Amino acid sequence: MAVQENLLLGAKASKNATLTLVFLSILKGVVGFYSGSASLIADAIHTSLDIFTSLAVWIGLKLSMRGSEEKFPYGYYKADNLVSLFVSIIILFSGVELVREALLNIASPVEIKLQGIALGTAVFSVIAMYALSQYKFKVGKQIDSQALIADALHSYTDVFSSLIVAITIIGSLLGVLWLDSAGVLVISLMIFKLGIGMAKDSILTLMDAWLDKDSIERIRQNVGSIQGVKTVDEIRLRKSGLVVFGEIEIEIEGDASLKRVEMLFEEIEKTVKNEVKNLEHLVVNVKPEKISVMKIAVPVLMQEGLHSKVSRHFSKAPYFIFIELENNDIISWDVSENPAAGLEKKKGLKAAEFLKDQGVNVLIAGEIGEAPFHTLRDNFVKLLQMPEEIEDVEQVVKKVSELNTLTAPTE
Known part of the structure; x- marks a missing residue:
């Protein structure tokens, strides 16, 4: 599936989730207010915060759909990661608020009214939030959206928080009034861990850290x-929203022709x-195979x-000595006449073609x-x-690495 189609699917999921959360937060808030259940009100606050996170995810996915431009050559994909960070901050903030409410109410617990309606609302919330979290998680995994997956996990905590609310209401029915505030504290701990x-x-993702180390090893293999x-x-990979940008450096066997x-x-x-899912762009840096044996040509006078004396004039040298070098050790050498030495015209080009035919690489x-240089x-x-x-040739070869x-012709 194309990236743009993935983004549209994610945006639709966030929109549907937002509408569902609006309904649930209003329902739990109203029932919590009239029943006097602190845990149900806390759960309503938690759900209302989910509305903002779902909206943030929707905005992030919509921003990610914008194409690249001069100022943002890699597109707006990281908006998804920024939204994920924003969602986590909201989650932590909601946890702090719930703890504050629980500590205020635990000393003076209030008996819950309309216990049957409150319990029914909590049970309905468990079912609805579970279905919603599974829906967002399925779409998030399908399109590989970190923000949508994070939002789904956030909704999943609402499943447990609503379940805790149901337990606290049952506790109220049995006369254990402090259980309501204790439930809020448990919900808060879950929220902190998730956030x-x-x-x-x-x-880590915004800092271009790659969290799936196993995939790197599989790619290498x-x-x-x-x-x-x-x-x-x-191998370098970095995630940007839904998409991944990669760079890989390889050494190939033989020649590095463009077609190959x-x-x-x-x-x-x-x-x-x-x-790697949603790979947007891959750069492959190709290096030719390292030369194990260098064939060096040196123009000489004799x-x-x-021990031949070197000639400083490439094309006028009467001879060339060819030296094979492996790990800076001379393994063989041979002296040949320069077929261009006696020519009146194009002797440099002829000498260059001779060296090329001999398989010289240095x-x-x-x-x-100019002509032999470029050839x-x-x-x-x-x-x-x-x-x-x-x-002396031998002295020159010993210093070849230095x-x-x-970078330009000298004549």
Whole structure:
């Protein structure tokens, strides 16, 4: 189901819940007032606060439906999380008020009148609030709305609070008058526990914390099993309202051509979507496989192996020495003539094409023209600046990790 359809479904659920809560709060308030039941009045206050929380959830979901814009490039989805935090604050506030009322009434309990009507109202409230909480929870889970789920859990506490009200009224029938205020205190404790838990989850989500660690491990395992993916380095997910934004960094085997990367992206996105509901956007950062063996080319003046004198002129050098380096250790080397050295025109370009054909991935050069520079760069050959003070090939190779990268032609 599309995100916009989810938001519409959630907004409709919040609207229906608000109307139901208005009816229940009025019913419990009126019966509580005429019967003198403090717990029923407290439950009516609790339910009336639910009206504001349901309205807040509705507003948050409606805001989330607004598209992205220059000021909010990621949309208004976090309005859902802000509303969830707001709901938790209201829940805690209602708990404080109920405790205050209970402490005032526990010292001087009042006998409940119209006990049958009060008990019937409490039982009806239990049934109605249970049905309402299940409805909101089902829709909240379906669309993955943190605010709607939080609101459903809040309504679920009303089920227990109404049940406690029924018990206190039964206690009044049996002559245990203080049970009414004690019931209010129990309801308040339940409200505090719920509010603190909701506030914690809302704050963590607003700070982009990802709470489902198991899903990260499953994604790492499933993406790592895709053919062509060598390693999965980083996985970052963050929830914004109903939707999730993600970033994954992988290392692939072989070349990183655009067509190959595009094919891998489609498979990776599908894999992540299987684990993460409402994935809105996924960034896949692809790194080519780390080169275990570097093939380095150095222009030289003579054929004396690793002791050859280096040539600072890339295209005019009579020879190139090719060195294979693994973990900074030389494992082999070979000297070849530069086929472009005797040419009058385009010798730099010819020399660059020669190195490309030899599979070179690093060139150490002093002077290099524009055409060979761009030819080698376009073929992913790394260009390093040859140091001024070193003349021996072996000394140059030993310092390869310290050399500066050439970022522009030098001739």
